Amino acid sequence: MNEFKYILKTENLYKSFGSLEVLKDINLEVKMGEVICIIGPSGAGKSTYLRSLNQLERITSGKIYIKDELFLHREHNKTIHKVEADKQKAMLLEMGMVFQRFNLFPHKTVLENVMIAPILVRKKTKDEALKAAKTIVERVGLSDKLNVYPSKLSGGQQQRVAIARALAMEPEIMLFDEPTSSLDPELVGEVLGVMKDLARNGMTMLCVTHEMGFAKEVADRVVFMADGMILEEGKPKVLFENPKNEKAISFLKSVL
């Protein structure tokens, strides 16, 4: 069906902040439509990994492939290979990102938040963007909040707008960086609901999360990270019920 094997692949990814090594030799392959949950103790490098995928962090060395095409290759802080600027921009747009702290644009209404990037980046007309935005906002269940400023929304609603904003760019992969970590417990459900809906509709997703229930239910694969390394990965059922790595065992014991 697809002309490529992996929609996203990283090889030997390293990242250090000064002398602190945050990511050590991360290898991961993501297939089209796969939902992968990354779990692990804080400080494991989960967020950094996600952020280095869409270039919010510069990797120290390693290779990133998008749709089997080498997107970036760096060794010892030097870029060995990268695609040309225009193509790089287009390839990065394949990834949508949702942040822990929402990062909505506070001076723009819900609709404007969702419409701005399609208009500025995808060069859509205002009418097209408006029509698409309305559909997407409806999908996350906020049709009655179209012209409201983010400050008037609850955390859960804000995060749903943030998801809608990322979806409006029609990405093929969605990166979720602890999307429910800064929410009040009673608001977590509504955000997970939207994410489950996305997963059901075949979206390729990479979620850093502490919601083990969600990981169990939705993930095709769960990756356990600690100390900047992937220590274990597998089907949720296997990993949750029968972890092999010691750190994974103690981590799962503490969160489940």
Added chain:
Amino acid sequence: MIMKMIKRLIDVKRWKRSSKTAAITIMAAVVLIGILSAIKLSKEEMMDYASDQVKQMIEDEKDSARKYLTITYNNLGVVNYLSFTTSGANALKESYVGFAGQIYQANSGIGKFAGQMVNYTYRMLGSGENLLHGVKLTLLLTTLSMVIGFILSIFLALGKISDNRLISKVSSAYIFFFRGTPLLIQLFVVYFSFPGIFGFSSRSIFPAGDPEAVYKGAFLAALIAFSLNSAAYCAEIVRAAIQSIDKGQHEAAKALGMSYGQTMSNIIIPQSIRRMIPPLCNEFVMMIKDVSLVFAISLMDITTISKTIMTSEGNYLVFLPALVIYLIITAILTFIFGKLEKRLSVYE
């Protein structure tokens, strides 16, 4: 947009209580001023009150080219002031103040004080003179310098926080220089040194026959100096406001594929504008007072005029109207900026 504003304006019932109070106060003031101006005596009516000696002089000098009698008439709307003076050994001085349909002698006591204040205020407002005089000059110079300075400062601020080391260094050096040297010397450099070094005079920019060329040249120099100076101060305000915006905003914009320019103009700067308002208001108020430095290059602003009056008339009360005028300007400005801040806060 305009129709909507008019509609809201007409819908008095839905006004806020404070707006209603303000509207009533303003209307009452306007009506009062209107009535006072309407019943005020005209110049001719006031002339009738002059002493016989003055009337005789006016009659005598009617057809003569040489006039010993100086007639000063100042109309300030609500009040007006008329004086007759002669110079020489038997100097004559006769003054009147017209107010609320009455005429009062202003040769001594409180009348004299009132007359002087009307006269000084009239002169400081630059009434009857062109734009380059009095309050008009102060406001024109301050506003233009602030607008030009603010526009320049956006580029300076973006330059200072730029990743390009050269641009960043140049911007920093500019800001360091203009904040580290006295404004008065900067004004002198633009007014005296530049024309001196490059061999022209500021008045020669304007047509030879223009009687105001000297003033216009000085005004241009002041405008350049003040704009460059306020750019440096505003740049720090703009930079601080831009850097106070959460890093997550940059990241979100980047993750959505926006370029640096798009992020700045659509996301970061619109949000930082509101945070700039209070310090910019401060800078504006400082600038109004800094503009008084133009007295050093002979421009006739409020300060220069009050100093001139002080020197020629020796009246130490001349600074009173000057202070009041400055206070009124500052109060109006603070009010406008306060409204602006409120308006820009709608999303918070």
